[in-house]
Amino acid sequence: MTTTTAPAAETAATKPLPRQPWNRHLLAIAVLTVLLIPLPLILPPAQASVAVRVLIFALMSIGWNMMSGFGGMFSFGHAAYFGIGAYAGGYLLVEHDVSPWIGMLVGMAVAAAFATLIGFLALRYKLRGAYFALATFAFAEMLRLWATNSEFVNRAVGYHVPLRPESSWWWLQFEPSSANYFWIALGLTVIALVVSVQFVRSRAGQFAKAARDDEDAAAAVGIPVMRYKLLTMALSAAITAVAGAFYVQYFLFIDPDLAFGSSVSIQAILPAVIGGVATIWGPVIGAVVMGPLNDVTATILRNPPPALEFLQGRGGLDVIVYGVLLIIIVLLLPQGIYGALRKRWSRR
Amino acid sequence: MTSASDQDHVAAGNGGGVAALDPDEVRASPARTVPWLRIAVIVALVVVAIVLAYVRAGSSVVVVQAVTTGILIGGVYGLVAMGLTLIFGVLDIVNFAHGSFLALALFLTFGLTQAGLHVYLALAISVPAMFLLGVLVQRGILAGAMGKPLENQLLITLGISLIIENALLLFFGANPRSVALSGDRGVPIFEAVANLSRILAFVGALLLAGLLYLLLQRTRLGTAIRAVAANDTGAQLVGIDTRVIYAVTFALGTACAGAAGTLVAPLVTIEPTTGSLFNIVAFVVVVLGGMGNVVGALVGGLIIGLAEQLGGIYLPGQSPLLSVFIVFVLVLFLRPQGLFRRSA
Amino acid sequence: GTTNGGGGQSGGTIKIGSLHPLSGSSAADGQQMDNGAKLAVEAINNAGGIKSQGGKKLELVSGDTQGKPEVGQSEAQRLIQEGAVGLVGTYQSAVSANVSTVAERNKVPFVIDVSSADSILAQGYKNTFRVQPSSTVLGTAGAQFLDQVAKAAGKPVKKVAVLHEQGPFGTAVRDAFKAEAQKAGITVDPAIAYDAASVSDLTTQVTQVKASGADVLMVAGYYRDGVLAAKAVDTVKPALNAVYGVANGAFDLPQFPKEVGAAGEGYFDANYHADMTKPEMQALAQLYQSKYNDAIRTGAVLAYDSVRVIAAALEKAGSAEPAKVRDAIASGEVPTLIAGPGTIKFGPTGENLNATPILMQVQGGAPKQVFPADKAEAQPTYPAFKSQ
């Protein structure tokens, strides 16, 4: 068939095709990176460590967003991939003295493979919506329970990363206040962001989005839906695994709960929802907002205004405030911060 | 009216003629038939599982006890899951705060028994009180997020649970409390024993499931709830005020948490976090039973209870929860919509 | 080097960080421990502060770990940032493991009050110390006490069934207990694990114990599951000579007999414990009761002792420089309110060399110290249950 011949009569002058935002996203990433590089040199060390935590948060969530946002497959079990990344790094380092960088790559590969397996089963058996979500959750829990009772990964004890006498890039270990941690985390996050931009603009990303919107229609236009869904899941898992692998090297300790616990899965969801699901910037913005929020509420309530003096030191109050803020943000900005902003812009 | 227009999308999707239906969706053609075959298969599988456990354990006492405990505790899981499944089925909310509502009911029950009331009489207060709270929470918070995606609801209810748990901590302190049932003792069942309070909780679960089933199938309110679950635009268009149904359904769900809280009060240590213990299992039960299906929740609870107890025999040294999740995933692969279909 | 150059000299006070689960599922213990630390600071300040530093007063800065390692980690970071020259905490082993790396890397001493996992001190860290006994010490001593008490009663133990939570704590206690018991010729079988975070009934497990014919049931776990175990034992009624906790989070607490009633009578617990025979301890218990309207738990006493460890080191070092405080802790010796053979004194790995448990038994509705004889408030009853 020839779509190129003879434009139909009803077409008037052809409008120029709309510009696409990808290169602008890449530019924004580049600018932001340059701006952020000096950050750890300015921040006091405590805030610098919050900044590293924010980046880990963002990284996890960028991964989640790829599968659940762009891919439309709601994962409630991203702890599985985070944990695989963390354990791959921890296990190889502690048991076999392998560099965490290699551990990271192995973690990515294993996480991607595991995601492909889960995805294949879940999609093969046509799990959808909440059923799919709970199935992913179940797999993460199975990993947690298995790790807790498996000699192979040191049971519930987990792994301590041995301290090295001196800083080393190869072993990914520096002075705790070293800016290198921030820079590495920043680098990894930037790579993940670029990967997600490239993914979304790629053939695969477009296919994944189409499959999310309507699986049957996607198949009907010729997209091998299963293949691209699995690809999306694998990529998503690999990114989140990087977060896990870095986490272990930064915090020097991992155990089954920290790696595979359900709160990890929630942490992967939180930034994306707060920032904006299925947007490039959502997870990052969400992480920047939610990462320090715990510390902020704790700090405010530790030195309460005189009227509330009696509340000082009462455990739980800061968590209450956190809960209230969480509800308010989600209610007021159901599409997330970036989602709301973008809507604003596009209105104008 | 964004929700009305969103809804239209859905309505157009499921009403526009047979061709709109997912070609692969399996469906029971006539409405409201009891799936006897499925029940028979489930029962048969359970029997096989028990026999295998017996072969494996070699001791009938342990297996009989595991089955007894599994059934009783499964009843409790079902009890907790019932309210959850109702909310899930009608409002499409994954209610993470359910366990906290249960904790609230535990503390309420504790307070009432301290004031001299018998535990089971506390039901007369805890159930209506939790119902009221449910109305307030739905109207006050969740109504603003109706029709929003799963993850938004999830975070909101997570926030609610953080607030409830920590408010309990703040006001009641962290020391564990307990409610004793006078005359609670072990009751022999074949070779096994079970506490009276557990048996009563189980009976309570059966009664509650029966009541909810009757409410949903036989009453005007129940019919309206099912209608809203099936198609809320349609429900509006026959004259049902969906706002009221949403609030009432959520409140019924929390009232179930209230009943569950009071019924399990003698079995558990009462702490602000006690309720969330049940959250994970309850979600599994809800999905297993088929979201929105009250009887499914009860059956799912029993299966999970048995899986947990028998799993300890099959996989010694592994956590019993592992077998719960294995059973869960296997069931999902066989029946991706849960064991029983939503409502109707 | 240290991230805080000045070493906590801000405002004329010296800051000590207290890190405990003030919310979450271990809040009851966490709050007790935080209170214990507060009382220690008050006592030291009332006695004239740190005399070698001109009577400088101590200030306790508290953090809430929520029982989560990652929160503990960031709170530790924050407290050090605020100028804490030493940390005490944290109750959960996983949290302490995380905090110990923070302490090590910032070179700020961290005195563990409660957290039993052996692995924490197996890392060769120089800045982490532990006042309470490790899981291994607890499990080993637990087996010895059981053997001795039973032999003394003329009914040597033949077979012990173990019911333990599946975390690092329960598993390590099980392993140590088993090894030591087998040395004494005791069979240990079966060993049944459960998930403390989610378990809601232990009847089947106790039935397994019953079927195994063991004469003693050893239980290593936390409070809630300890209560469940006691309830299950009451229901199933296995033919046991004793239910024997090792570092059990329930059996040595005053509220345990209140919660389970007569069913808890006779329960043993081999556990680190406040030495109620010491007048100073009795005074502290009274103070705690009047101030917080609650019975003091051993956790609070360990936190109290841990703060005193840091204070003594500040006194000895004559400086609030964390590195010097660390050295002073390592070489110091401090009296304790915990029942044990002597003072708190740390070995090369940071383990308290004099940390041992004692044996408690619920008698007349309250836990009593029953063994070794020099710490005993009452005689152990063995077999523990009259009916047998």
Place this chain on the structure above:
Amino acid sequence: MLKLEGLSAGYHGLQILHELDLRVDEGEIVAIVGANGAGKTTTLKTVSGLVKPTAGTITFDGKRADGVRPSELVSRGLLHVPEGRALFGPLSVEENLRMGGWTRGRKPLDAPLREVFELFPILAERRTQAAETLSGGQQQMLAIGRALMAAPKLLLLDEPSTGLSPKLTWTVLDAVKAIRDKGVSVLLVEQNAAHALNLADRAYVLESGSLVLDGPGPELARDDRVRAAYLGL
């Protein structure tokens, strides 16, 4: 019976309907015809309360009806059979119909049920079948039947013949006439303008959210502009 004055409405701040004036008298069939996307569905949704008007008034049966919830309007006798039908899929045919009688309260529904079955005998045959397993035409009949159960004074029908076989189209359109003959007013939107105009007592032509013509149905059917634009002749 129904009167729209200066009615405007839209979605998410985007205005679709522009100051409509429209009227339906007792016992009339009134049709709205218009191109795809003209706003026919939106008009019906606004009248039934599913979409909130941004300006103008709706009067139904002498009382204001704008800004009133759909459920309230139903109890006042205004019934809407929407595009897409909005049936209760898993419920049986009979349950769907009984739900239609919701606003009648606890009064027995056997009499109205019998009337619906008389109008659409196929529904009586399928009374225990789940609504979602019916064929397209049966679903349409069920949707109309469900609305009739509420004893409507005014029925809003949105494209009742879409996707129906020619034979079923006639069945449904005959039913509409029968309903009118029982004294129910009907406001009808129909993609098949020829059908609609021949059936209607009066009709309006809607173009881009504004009413541009009105008059007796058969008369409009002869109007050249209408023939060119909507009848494809």
Place this chain on the structure above:
Amino acid sequence: MTLLRVENLAKSFKGLRAVDDVSFEVTEGSILGVIGPNGAGKTTMFNLVAGALRPDTGRVHLGGKEITGHAPHRITAAGMTRTFQLMRPFYSMTVLENVTVAVLAGGAAKRTAREAAAEVIARVGLDRWRDSPTEGLPTAALKRLELARALASKPRVLLLDEVLAGLVPAERAPVMELLERLRTEDGVTLVFVEHIMAAVMRLSDSVLVLDLGRVLTSGAPEAVTRDPRVIEAYLGEDPHAQA
């Protein structure tokens, strides 16, 4: 030359024979109209042919190769594409993006895909909506989008499920013209389900009538519509002409 051959196709849902022993052939470049009462099995038959459902028995050959039971995307790649009775756009995308995805799925290079998509859009007369989001698009535009997306994969056979339903008569004419052009200019073979008899009469070379899952009759349009069985089951006795 026969391009599409369907033999003895059957499919049951829980005992209901939705499609029962249906066979037919379509020659290259021809147009086959499929009619039948609601529930006759037309959409199900499309689902079987296009791979969305797996037949219980029977075979489907496309251009001499058997494609029975192949996954839908493979069938599309083999040259046969379908549209959906209810419009199913990719709702998060604009019209252009919808079609671009389909062009990409057809294997086109990324750099030229958008231009190619824009051309298809112009061709089906959707230019006005090209950059609009699909949400809130009028029915007519959505119908054309279905068509555009299907055309984007350059099919040899196009299966159209009620593309004209929901269009007012005036808007049917240009779509019908487009379909005719597809055949004459591009040589696409069309199989379409439609209830609007005017369109069936005008477009079809031959007509297949389904009833209760079986082939009731088939043949030239005029002959089929005079068949009393077709009148009884489908057209009805009404004297009015179909608009």
